Amino acid sequence: MKILVGEGSCGIAAGAGKVFSALKKALPENARLEITGCIGMCWLEPIVDIYIGNKLIERLVNVSPKDASLIAQAIKTNDFSVVSDLRISSSERGFYEKQTRIALRNCGVINPENIDDYIKNGGYESLKKVVLAMTAQEVLEEIKLSGLRGRGGAGFPTWFKWNAAKDAVGDERYLICNADEGDPGAFMDRAVIESDPHSLIEGMLIGAFVIGAKEAVVYIRAEYPLAIERLKTAIRQAKQRGFLGKNILGSDFSCLIRIKAGAGAFVCGEETALIESLEGNRGMPRIKPPFPAQSGYWRKPSNINNVETFANVPWILLHGGGKYSALGTEDGKGTKVFALTGKIKRGGLVEIPLGKTLREVIFEIGDGIRDNKKIKAVQLGGPSGGCIPESLFDTVIDYKSLSETGAIMGSGGMVVMDENTCMVNMAKFFLDFTAKESCGKCTHCRIGTKRILEILERITKGEGRLEDIDILKELCFAVKDGSLCGLGQTAPNPVLTTLNYFLDEYEAHIVDKKCPAGECIALRAYEIKPEKCTGCTLCAKKCPVNAISGKVKQTHIINQDLCIKCGECHSVCRFDAVKVR
Amino acid sequence: MFEKSETIDVSLIKDILEQYASQPGSLITILQKAQDIYGYLPEDVIYAISDKTGIPPAKIIGIATFYAQFRFTPIGKYLIMLCEGTACHVNGSKLILKAIHDKLGISDGETSEDGLFSLKTVACLGCCSLSPAMMINGETYGALTPEKVSVILEEIRSKGGD
Ligand SMILES: Cc1cc2nc3c(=O)[nH]c(=O)nc-3n(C[C@H](O)[C@H](O)[C@H](O)COP(=O)(O)O)c2cc1C
Ligand code: FES
Numbered sequence: 001m002k003i004l005v006g007e008g009s010c011g012i013a014a015g016a017g018k019v020f021s022a023l024k025k026a027l028p029e030n031a032r033l034e035i036t037g038c039i040g041m042c043w044l045e046p047i048v049d050i051y052i053g054n055k056l057i058e059r060l061v062n063v064s065p066k067d068a069s070l071i072a073q074a075i076k077t078n079d080f081s082v083v084s085d086l087r088i089s090s091s092e093r094g095f096y097e098k099q100t101r102i103a104l105r106n107c108g109v110i111n112p113e114n115i116d117d118y119i120k121n122g123g124y125e126s127l128k129k130v131v132l133a134m135t136a137q138e139v140l141e142e143i144k145l146s147g148l149r150g151r152g153g154a155g156f157p158t159w160f161k162w163n164a165a166k167d168a169v170g171d172e173r174y175l176i177c178n179a180d181e182g183d184p185g186a187f188m189d190r191a192v193i194e195s196d197p198h199s200l201i202e203g204m205l206i207g208a209f210v211i212g213a214k215e216a217v218v219y220i221r222a223e224y225p226l227a228i229e230r231l232k233t234a235i236r237q238a239k240q241r242g243f244l245g246k247n248i249l250g251s252d253f254s255c256l257i258r259i260k261a262g263a264g265a266f267v268c269g270e271e272t273a274l275i276e277s278l279e280g281n282r283g284m285p286r287i288k289p290p291f292p293a294q295s296g297y298w299r300k301p302s303n304i305n306n307v308e309t310f311a312n313v314p315w316i317l318l319h320g321g322g323k324y325s326a327l328g329t330e331d332g333k334g335t336k337v338f339a340l341t342g343k344i345k346r347g348g349l350v351e352i353p354l355g356k357t358l359r360e361v362i363f364e365i366g367d368g369i370r371d372n373k374k375i376k377a378v379q380l381g382g383p384s385g386g387c388i389p390e391s392l393f394d395t396v397i398d399y400k401s402l403s404e405t406g407a408i409m410g411s412g413g414m415v416v417m418d419e420n421t422c423m424v425n426m427a428k429f430f431l432d433f434t435a436k437e438s439c440g441k442c443t444h445c446r447i448g449t450k451r452i453l454e455i456l457e458r459i460t461k462g463e464g465r466l467e468d469i470d471i472l473k474e475l476c477f478a479v480k481d482g483s484l485c486g487l488g489q490t491a492p493n494p495v496l497t498t499l500n501y502f503l504d505e506y507e508a509h510i511v512d513k514k515c516p517a518g519e520c521i522a523l524r525a526y527e528i529k530p531e532k533c534t535g536c537t538l539c540a541k542k543c544p545v546n547a548i549s550g551k552v553k554q555t556h557i558i559n560q561d562l563c564i565k566c567g568e569c570h571s572v573c574r575f576d577a578v579k580v581r
Numbered sequence: 582m583f584e585k586s587e588t589i590d591v592s593l594i595k596d597i598l599e600q601y602a603s604q605p606g607s608l609i610t611i612l613q614k615a616q617d618i619y620g621y622l623p624e625d626v627i628y629a630i631s632d633k634t635g636i637p638p639a640k641i642i643g644i645a646t647f648y649a650q651f652r653f654t655p656i657g658k659y660l661i662m663l664c665e666g667t668a669c670h671v672n673g674s675k676l677i678l679k680a681i682h683d684k685l686g687i688s689d690g691e692t693s694e695d696g697l698f699s700l701k702t703v704a705c706l707g708c709c710s711l712s713p714a715m716m717i718n719g720e721t722y723g724a725l726t727p728e729k730v731s732v733i734l735e736e737i738r739s740k741g742g743d
Contacts, residue, residue: 010708013721042710184666184705222613222650223662223706225719263609264649266704280608282647298606339709341668347710382667415667415709429670433704439647 001075002051003031006108008038008194009226010187014045015064022068023048027075037195039108040349041095044088049108050075059093060086091367095346098365100327102335103151103188103311104351107195112230115237118198124243126317127202131251136166136210143210143313145321147333151188152178152269152306153384153411154486155332155399161303164293165211168301175213175255176278176297176304177204179220179227180262182269183382184433186413188337189307191349193220193227196311197234201244201257203310206317208255211303215256219274222261231259266383266437270485271304272296273439284439285485306411308337328354332398336409340366342416343373350414352397359393362416373418377501381410383430383437384490386497387423406497408490422519423502424509428456430494434487444482448475449491456495461522464510472499518580524565525581530555532577539569539578591629593618602633612645621652649703656699657692659737661717666705668712677713678702680727684734697741698734 005011005020023033039047044061048071051057058080060071067086074080080087101107110117118124130139144159165173177200181189193200200218208216220228235257238244246254260278262268268277272286275297296302312334316324325333332354338361341347345367352361358378362368369375377387386407388395395401402409417426435449452475455468476492483489499506508514515523528539528548535553540546547563550556558569570578597614601607611634615626622645631638645651661681665674678689681700685693692699708714711723715730722733 009706009721010711010723013708013711013714013723045711181707182704184664185668185709186705187707187709190707221707223703223716260610261613263613263651264703265647277609278606280606280610280644282644341709341712342671347668349710379667413667413709415671417671421671429667 001032003027003033003075004036004049004051004108004111005033006037006039006045006047006049007035008108008191009224010038010042011045011047012226014042016046018065019046019048019063019068022065023071026068026072028072031075034111035113036110037107037112038191038349040104040191041088041092041346042348043346044092048086050080059088061088061092062086092346095348095350095365095367098360099351100335100353101351102315102324103192103199103308103337104196104349105315106199107191107349110196112195112197113233115198115234115241118196122318123198123314124202124241126314127205127243128249130206130209130317131248131253136212139206139210139317140166142317142321146312146316146324147321147328148309148312148316148324149332149399150306151308151312151336151411153381153408155409158305158309161293161305162207162210164291165213165301165303168294170301172215172298172300173211173213174297174300174302175204175208175211175216176271176274176302177216177218177307177310178269178271178274178304179218179224179307180269180274181221181224181307181411182266183384183411183413185341185379185382185415186339186411188339188349188412190224190227191339192307192311192337193224193231197227197231198238199311199314200231200307201234201238203313204257205244205248205255206313207303207305207310209253211301213303214254215258217258217260217278217297219260219262219268219278222263228259228261235259265439266433267439267485267487270487273485274304275302282439284441285487287484308412329396329398331400332409336397336412338412338414340414340416342379342414343370343375343418343421344368344416345370354398356397357394358388358397361397361414362393366416369416369418371418373420375416376419376421377417377423379407379415379417379426379494380413381408381490381493382413383434384408384486384493385410385413386493387417387426387501388497389501392501406493406500408493420517420519422460422515422517423498423505424456424515425460425517425519427495427498428453428460431456431491434491438487438491442483442485442488444479445484445488445491448479448482449488451475452479452492452495459506459509460515460520462509462513462520464506466510468510469499469503469506521565521567524567525560526558526563526565526567526569527579527581528556528558528569529577529579532575534575534577536574538572538574542568542572544568589619589623589625591625594626594629598630598633602630608634608636608641608644609648612641612651616651619655621655624653655692657697658741659698659717661698661700661715662703662706663689663700663715664704664706664708664713665702666709666712668709669705669714672712674713676727677715677725677730680730681734683727684731695741697738 268283
């Protein structure tokens with residue numbers, strides 16, 4: 001029997017480390033207690049899985065350290081009825097059953113710090129096959145057959161990029177993994193590295209073999225300390241076993257992998273900016289062409305792929321490109337990982353074959369919205385993407401169908417919003433982000449995003465004018481056209497999609513001076529309900545600007561001219577007598 | 582932009598410079614390791630890096646200021662990194678920001694008077710499914726509420742002396 005505790009960053013934040021220590025104390029010394037990575041069911045963390053052989057026999061959820069002794073007893077007597085309260089419910093199990101896990105095949109199943117676990121699950125088999133029995137061209141054909149497209153956002157066919165780097169003129173070549181994961185609201189790549197670092201290493205080595213790179217670099221965000229630690233451990237182990245380094249597995253293929261920590265700049269997710277940063281400079285994008293395949297890191301032919309792209313590669317080589325391309329649609333083959341978050345009931349990590357609809361993911365896997373609220377929209381692709389309204393939830397998830405809505409597939413962030421999320425404020429949120437993160441090279445991106453932000457700020461303060469809508473559109477198209485890199489070219493998307501689908505919300509802010517979602521503070525009004533007010537005077541005492549008047553035991557009144565809308569009266573009232581409009 | 586208060590022992594980065602100064606493209610790594618030691622990038626350290634690498638100080642500062650990670654003033658013993666990413670935003674990170682402000686009297690980029698806490702807002706900690714989230718000295722806290730934040734900060738403050 002083996003006991004696994006899910007210790008990805010989310011699990012640890014939910015208290016999995018403490019659960020692990022408590023179990024360690026409660027269980028007999030010879031018990032096989034181990035960590036695993038992200039199981040994907042973040043809303044149920046901490047999770048404890050009990051395996052016999054390769055079979056999961058019990059999944060215990062929302063476990064706390066004080067449950068440890070009961071769990072130990074259950075394990076000892078092999079009678080789990082004593083912990084039946086902790087058992088996952090059958091409806092929650094559906095979250096897993098509706099998925100197809102390829103990139104995440106080992107996540108939450110193996111111990112990410114133990115290379116033997118990876119090897120036992122077929123790990124490094126593909127690498128063996130590739131370096132000992134295949135030519136670069138044959139590997140390339142297999143990747144081409146799989147139809148794999150880049151999972152970092154742009155969705156470029158992977159074989160095409162590898163082929164370009166392979167055929168480029170030059171003596172040295174580099175392979176780079178983009179683990180910068182800049183989309184705020186997404187954590188697919190973190191989960192893969194924390195939970196299954198060897199599949200990234202194996203995928204990278206296969207890529208390096210194809211293009212002929214002897215050196216590979218993983219550029220990873222500094223905000224992911226655990227992922228960096230586990231990747232370091234994995235690299236060390238792979239070296240010891242001869243999967244990495246000189247003459248890999250006795251072949252004449254040699255390759256090293258290094259880790260470079262990013263320093264916090266969204267634009268460094270863009271491939272040429274990333275290369276600048278790797279070279280120790282400010283992360284400002286270069287003009288393309290030449291593309292990195294011709295002139296990249298140190299101006300040598302280079303290939304850059306996303307973490308998830310690489311994680312698919314060993315599976316494809318092991319099972320065949322045809323098996324991968326059998327999944328998905330004409331436009332998008334295989335699977336895609338999404339980080340399902342926001343106001344969703346079951347937030348977590350989800351991998352689905354392309355071709356499912358947004359509705360299936362949000363309602364069947366995610367179980368819909370929390371707190372019986374009304375669902376409003378889903379945001380895909382982060383600052384480069386857009387908001388898709390509920391009316392379009394039957395859209396199929398592939399590159400083309402999502403682009404047609406004005407959003408993008410993106411890297412996998414999927415943030416669900418309910419009726420309390422203001423879409424103008426959402427657009428403002430993203431523009432605030434891109435205006436800060438613009439590297440400043442292109443005038444339109446640097447100043448245009450700022451001007452868009454200023455208009456959105458005005459609108460959310462109730463100072464919008466009707467002509468603002470047209471000015472916004474004009475500015476958006478100017479920024480799209482006038483920017484060199486993807487940051488500026490896509491920064492207006494959150495504004496354009498909300499203007500397209502939620503124009504009524506913009507108009508309510510501008511014309512009626514109201515925020516329908518009730519989120520924009522400046523447009524709120526606080527009033528006291530006479531039928532509920534007991535005249536306790538608490539609100540008047542707490543009001544920081546003395547805007548509330550009234551005698552003891554008489555109804556109080558808020559002076560709207562003085563009110564700063566801080567909400568203090570609303571939060572202190574014990575009789576629910578303050579209403580927000 | 583620099584704070585000149587204490588004297589800085591630049592010899593602490595000697596080993597780092599020895600290892601990296603001659604490797605092309607390592608400036609960011611050097612700056613990261615220097616910041617790990619001092620908690621920020623003091624002016625004297627920038628000059629020391631410049632001396633050894635031959636990169637002009639102005640260029641080093643140009644690069645350091647480009648990245649959100651680098652600081653030029655000392656920080657408190659505990660660095661609170663509060664997430665303001667999309668998921669956290671949707672789930673009320675603004676309320677958490679206010680709760681921290683109410684409790685410690687600090688806003689983004691500030692350090693509390695007792696020198697114990699500094700606050701920095703960041704784009705995403707990758708714990709989006711437990712949003713709103715924050716990280717304090719490497720430890721992540723999720724599913725925050727204003728009350729929970731208050732308890733966490735109080736706990737840290739009470740053991741703050743050690
Ligand atoms: C502003 C900007 C940010 C980006 N951020 C990321 C990122 O965080 N991770 C990523 O893999 N790709 C990111 N990309 C896409 C990369 O430029 C590049 O297309 C990708 O890493 C290629 O890998 P793939 O073909 O495997 O998708 C970003 C692009 C832009 C324009
Ligand atoms: S959005 Fe806050 S952790 Fe990702």
